[in-house]
Amino acid sequence: xxxxxxxxxxxxxxxxxxxxxxxxxxxxxxxxxxxxxxxxxxxxxxxxxxxxxxxxxxxxxxxxxxxxxxxxxxxxxxxxxxxxxxxxxxxxxxxxxxxxxxxxxxxxxxxxxxxxxxxxxxxxxxxxxxxxxxxxxxxxxxxxxxxxxxxxxxxxxxxxxxxxxxxxxxxxxxxxxxxxxxxxxxxxxxxxxxxxxxxxxxxxxxxxxxxxxxxxxxxxxxxxxxxxxxxxxxxxxxxxxxxxxxxxxxxxxxxxxxxxxxxxxxxxxxxxxxxxxxxxxxxxxxxxxxxxxxxxxxxxxxxxxxxxxxxxxxxxxxxxxxxxxxxxxxxxxxxxxxxxxxxxxxxxxxxxxxxxxxxxxxxxxxxxxxxxxxxxxxxxxxxxxxxxxxxxxxxxxxxxxxxxxxxxxxxxxxxxxxxxxxxxxxxxxxxxxxxxxxxxxxxxxxxxxxxxxxxxxxxxxxxxxxxxxxxxxxxxxxxxxxxxxxxxxxxxxxxxxxxx
Ligand code: ADP
Numbered sequence: 001x002x003x004x005x006x007x008x009x010x011x012x013x014x015x016x017x018x019x020x021x022x023x024x025x026x027x028x029x030x031x032x033x034x035x036x037x038x039x040x041x042x043x044x045x046x047x048x049x050x051x052x053x054x055x056x057x058x059x060x061x062x063x064x065x066x067x068x069x070x071x072x073x074x075x076x077x078x079x080x081x082x083x084x085x086x087x088x089x090x091x092x093x094x095x096x097x098x099x100x101x102x103x104x105x106x107x108x109x110x111x112x113x114x115x116x117x118x119x120x121x122x123x124x125x126x127x128x129x130x131x132x133x134x135x136x137x138x139x140x141x142x143x144x145x146x147x148x149x150x151x152x153x154x155x156x157x158x159x160x161x162x163x164x165x166x167x168x169x170x171x172x173x174x175x176x177x178x179x180x181x182x183x184x185x186x187x188x189x190x191x192x193x194x195x196x197x198x199x200x201x202x203x204x205x206x207x208x209x210x211x212x213x214x215x216x217x218x219x220x221x222x223x224x225x226x227x228x229x230x231x232x233x234x235x236x237x238x239x240x241x242x243x244x245x246x247x248x249x250x251x252x253x254x255x256x257x258x259x260x261x262x263x264x265x266x267x268x269x270x271x272x273x274x275x276x277x278x279x280x281x282x283x284x285x286x287x288x289x290x291x292x293x294x295x296x297x298x299x300x301x302x303x304x305x306x307x308x309x310x311x312x313x314x315x316x317x318x319x320x321x322x323x324x325x326x327x328x329x330x331x332x333x334x335x336x337x338x339x340x341x342x343x344x345x346x347x348x349x350x351x352x353x354x355x356x357x358x359x360x361x362x363x364x365x366x367x368x369x370x371x372x373x374x375x376x377x378x379x380x381x382x383x384x385x386x387x388x389x390x391x392x393x394x395x396x397x398x399x400x401x402x403x404x405x406x407x408x409x410x411x412x413x414x415x416x417x418x419x420x421x422x423x424x425x426x427x428x429x430x431x432x433x434x435x436x437x438x439x440x441x442x443x444x445x446x447x448x449x450x451x452x453x454x455x456x457x458x459x460x461x462x463x464x465x466x467x468x469x470x471x472x473x474x475x476x477x478x479x480x481x482x483x484x485x486x487x488x489x490x491x492x493x494x495x496x497x498x499x500x
Contacts, residue, residue, distance in 0.1 A: 001116065001337075011337070013098035014105070018335075022050030022103065024197035026059045027204065027218040028066070034059070034222070039198055042109035042343040043333055043379040049106045052197045054222040060189075060229045063218045067160040067187035068235050070215040075157045075185035079137025083130040086179055088210035090126035093119065093175075096206060100171060103199040108170050109343040109380070111334045114297050118172050122203070124463040125176035125481065132486040133183035140495075148500040155490040157185025158264060159237030162230045164251070166243045167345050168300045168400075170196030175203050176480055177240035177266065178217065184489035186237070187216045189230060193243075194223040195345055231255055238264035238489065242302075245269040245426075245473045266488050268475040270398045271428030273458065274307040274421045276414070276443065279314045281433035281455075283321055289457040291325045293431060294404040295384050296459050298341050303429045303451065303460050303468070305404060307392045309417050312408045319406060322386070323368060329384060332373045343380045344401045350380040353401040360387045392420050414439065418446045428470035431458040450474060 001007050022039075034054040041047045055063070074082075093100065097119060104115035136155055145151035161181035165174045170193065178188045192200035197219075204219040220226055224247070231239055231254040239255065241248055248267040255263040275293065277286050293305035310318050334342035344350050361367050366388040372381050384402040389395070391407055409417045421430065430449040434440055440454060450470035451461065461468035467482025469475050478484040 001112065007337075010098060010101070014102050014335070017098060017102040018106070020102070021048070022107075022198040022201070023053070024050070024192075024201035024219065024221045025053035026055045026063065026220050027214055028059070028063065029053070030056060030059050030062075032056070037194070039107060039195070041106050041379070042345055043335070043381075045347070045380065046378055047106075049103075050198045052194065052221045055220040055226050057229050060220055060226065061233070063189055063220055064160055064230070064233050064235050066215040067189055067218060070213065071157060071159055071185075071187040074182075074187055074213075074216050079133040079135075079139075079183070082137070082183055082185070083133040085211050086126050086130035086133065086183060089179075089207045089212065090123045090130070092206040092210045093123050093126065093203070096202070099202060100199065103202060104171060105334050107196050107198050108167060109334050109345065110297070111339050111342050112337055118169060121169070121172035121463060122175045125172060126179050128463050128481060129176075129179040129183040129486060132180070136486060136490070137183070137185060143494070145496065148498060150497045150499050152495050154493050154495070155184070155487070156493055157181075157187075158489065158491050159186060160235055161186040161188050161489060162236050162239045163188055163190045164227050164230070164239060164241045164243065165190070165192050165200070167193035167195040168297070168302070170199045171203060173242050173268075174200045177242070180480075180486050181238075181240060181489045182212070182217060184486050186489055189218050189220055189236075191220050191222060191227050191230060194221075197221040227251070228254060232258060234258050234260035236263060237261070238266070240266045240489075242268040248475075264488060266476055268302070268469055268480065269473065270426060271302055271470060271474050272307065272392065272395065272398050272421075272424040272426045273303060273305055273429040273431070274309060274392060275305050275431030275433070275458065276309045276409075276417060277314075277318065277433045278311045278414075278436065278439055279411075280435040280439075281314075282435070283314075283318060285455065286318060286433045287321045287325050289431070289433070290322050290404070291329070292457045293459050295326070295329060295341055295402050298344055298382070299402040299404075300344060300400055301460060303458050305431060305458055306399060307389070307395065307405045307407060307421075309407050309409050312410050315408045326368070326370065326384060326386060329370065331370060331381070331384065332375055341384055341402055343376070344382050346380055349401060350382055353382045353399060353403060356399050357385050357387070357403065360389070365389060392424060398426075414442060415446065418443060422446070422448045425473040426470065427472040428474040429453060429458045448472065450477070450479065
């Protein structure tokens with residue numbers, strides 16, 4: 001984006017796309033249509049980006065039937081051919097960069113930088129899982145066996161997988177788990193979040209144009225009820241879910257209540273992410289990393305920093321510096337190129353965050369807030385906020401937005417702080433800024449967390465080299481983008497042949 005030869009044509013293309021209207025409907029729409037809902041921009045709720053046509057119960061049932069019928073054929077295609085199709089989809093995504101960025105901005109309220117990063121991640125997922133299809137599914141693995149026997153192990157898809165995804169990464173987390181399931185030889189029924197079906201519909205259409213059969217990867221737009229209809233169907237062999245812990249638990253119950261084979265649930269859920277900063281940390285680095293971790297993407301990343309623990313002897317100076325950088329954040333229209341913090345996803349999210357801040361103010365906690373620009377009026381904007389609290393124990397739940405809590409700790413309290421963080425039950429990301437090796441060892445040994453980020457920001461992961469995912473209330477594992485993820489979507493078959 002720094003290069004005008006890249007930036008200027010992209011901005012011109014985005015301007016051309018600004019008034020385009022998009023639609024999302026089931027891949028095989030029925031004649032008798034379900035409910036049609038408008039999709040509006042988080043930055044200006046009076047602007048419609050397109051419409052969502054919800055899948056009916058009949059469409060869900062028929063989609064699963066089609067997916068089930070074609071799954072053995074998709075599985076038999078083998079890892080190499082599936083890899084080529086996923087790579088063709090990655091190419092098609094790259095060829096539609098401007099459309100994806102436009103939708104990330106208009107449908108999800110993402111800044112330009114976030115939208116570019118999101119498309120990059122989606123393409124990386126497609127290519128990574130294509131590689132996994134080749135690595136794990138291209139040929140059977142020979143097993144050692146007794147003399148006169150030929151033994152081998154093959155991996156196969158489990159059947160029909162449902163992918164139920166959230167709005168905060170409407171493209172990357174929509175396509176990532178679906179690509180993993182497809183790579184393993186499953187067919188996929190995908191239900192995007194109700195707030196962001198349009199970008200998902202474009203992704204599915206491009207996968208079809210790249211050669212993945214329509215029956216193999218079907219879109220079913222709708223809200224939670226459509227998700228519930230899907231997960232209560234006995235033909236679903238597994239669910240890849242990203243969203244709240246409560247919904248993951250509801251899906252788990254729904255799958256368990258079926259008179260059906262036990263389904264696989266791969267869930268990536270919430271967090272209560274902390275960062276610990278001790279007196280040895282470098283203040284400039286801490287400031288940069290705290291502001292990015294808490295406020296980039298308007299704090300709407302699963303990995304985002306919620307509770308900053310600063311050692312008391314440096315706390316005043318450190319908090320002052322953080323407030324300085326916080327005061328320089330540019331808040332406003334995500335379509336403007338220099339915006340750092342855009343809106344939150346919708347009115348529900350906005351009012352929930354405002355209630356949280358108001359409660360802390362009533363309790364007498366010190367609260368610092370940024371003002372909102374005039375143009376933020378018609379949208380779902382939350383003024384970035386810093387709140388002082390005593391401990392992570394003061395927070396009942398994750399606050400998914402641009403709100404950072406700050407607490408202090410004394411030199412001898414490190415182990416207690418880690419115990420308090422572990423006691424939330426979540427275990428997604430933890431940040432640590434310390435130049436003391438002993439402190440780093442202690443945190444690494446005691447923290448029950450999926451991703452530990454030391455002396456850097458915690459805004460996320462690079463597919464493959466930094467697999468991402470949590471434990472405890474934060475998810476089932478294994479990590480997306482890691483070497484074990486695709487195996488959760490597969491079943492093992494062993495063949496033993498007497499060759500004498
Ligand atoms: P968030 O807090 O990120 O909005 P949710 O857990 O509510 O997270 O939503 C994540 C995804 O789960 C969305 O696609 C949503 O429609 C879907 N969903 C919500 N409730 C259910 C349910 N009971 N069964 C299946 N899917 C659901």
